[in-house]
Amino acid sequence: GEDNVPSIENLAEGLKSGKYKRIVVLTGAGVSVAAGIPDFRTPGTGLYDNLEKYNLPHPTAVFDIDFYKKNPSPFVMLASEIWPGRHLPTLTHAFLKVLDDKGLLLRNYTQNIDGLEVIAGVKEESVIECHGHFRTARCTSCKSPMSIDFVSKSIIEDGVPPICSKCGGIGKPDIVFFGEDLPNVFHNNINRDCRQADLLIVIGTSLAVQPVASIPEFVSDSVPRVLLNREHVGGWDRSDYNYRDVFVSGNCDDSVEKLCGMLEWSDELKAAYES
Numbered sequence: 001g002e003d004n005v006p007s008i009e010n011l012a013e014g015l016k017s018g019k020y021k022r023i024v025v026l027t028g029a030g031v032s033v034a035a036g037i038p039d040f041r042t043p044g045t046g047l048y049d050n051l052e053k054y055n056l057p058h059p060t061a062v063f064d065i066d067f068y069k070k071n072p073s074p075f076v077m078l079a080s081e082i083w084p085g086r087h088l089p090t091l092t093h094a095f096l097k098v099l100d101d102k103g104l105l106l107r108n109y110t111q112n113i114d115g116l117e118v119i120a121g122v123k124e125e126s127v128i129e130c131h132g133h134f135r136t137a138r139c140t141s142c143k144s145p146m147s148i149d150f151v152s153k154s155i156i157e158d159g160v161p162p163i164c165s166k167c168g169g170i171g172k173p174d175i176v177f178f179g180e181d182l183p184n185v186f187h188n189n190i191n192r193d194c195r196q197a198d199l200l201i202v203i204g205t206s207l208a209v210q211p212v213a214s215i216p217e218f219v220s221d222s223v224p225r226v227l228l229n230r231e232h233v234g235g236w237d238r239s240d241y242n243y244r245d246v247f248v249s250g251n252c253d254d255s256v257e258k259l260c261g262m263l264e265w266s267d268e269l270k271a272a273y274e275s
């Protein structure tokens with residue numbers, strides 16, 4: 001009957017009644033668009049449509065490990081433009097903090113490398129940065145750690161790839177390139193977290209890059225899955241047999257505000273956003 005049709009309203013009811021306590025939130029570039037950071041794949045505005053000046057064989061080459069070793073300058077130029085530090089968290093980041101403060105956030109798996117989750121006040125242990133971050137760096141050849149101050153100075157101030165003092169290889173911040181494995185912290189937690197999750201919320205991602213794109217398949221069949229995104233992605237069930245998938249289309253900040261309104265969390269959301 002109608003009660004079984006999943007909707008944002010009955011998920012809000014479940015949250016209110018304490019039915020969901022171990023929420024996994026999977027986020028992507030869409031959650032930082034309102035902060036002024038373009039996403040990757042939105043036609044026109046996405047980063048991959050705006051790399052002409054780098055003369056790449058294909059857009060994702062800028063984040064390809066083999067390409068970088070042969071031709072580091074496109075990433076060096078791009079990195080100096082996208083290096084974190086100039087942007088503030090969004091309402092959606094504030095929502096993550098509210099869930100975390102309430103003890104409801106089992107984990108935020110983020111594909112983003114902007115570090116805005118932790119800046120928003122989400123506890124470090126609550127966030128897994130699946131594609132790494134700009135806080136540490138290492139050599140792409142011998143893998144020795146390199147000083148992030150040296151690496152950022154080389155890239156931002158000098159505009160040249162950072163050279164490893166141990167082996168002469170080139171360094172880069174610890175963001176995950178195509179051709180590289182995800183950090184251990186991803187592998188060490190993903191199976192347990194997906195097994196324990198009682199709700200999955202997916203926000204602002206095209207679900208185009210593996211293995212993160214498979215997280216919605218890893219949670220148990222009984223776990224409701226909510227997608228807050230501008231477009232319908234990831235094969236969310238829209239058939240007559242759908243019993244657990246909810247798609248809320250539009251800007252995620254608007255959807256988060258609406259959901260928090262239903263939960264009577266608007267004041268907490270506002271406080272988290274302004275803090």
Ligand code: OAD
Pocket residue numbers: 027028029030031033034039040041042046063111112131176177178203204205206207208209228229230231233250251252253
């Ligand atoms: P994408 O650019 O592929 O997808 C962003 C998604 O967010 C799209 O579906 C947009 O429609 C949606 N979106 C944009 N703005 C939004 C908003 N304000 N509210 C709601 N939805 C919005 O970005 P990701 O899925 O994060 O990896 O990309 C995954 C990975 O591909 C990145 O981590 C990066 C990239 O290559 C690496 O570089 C390793």
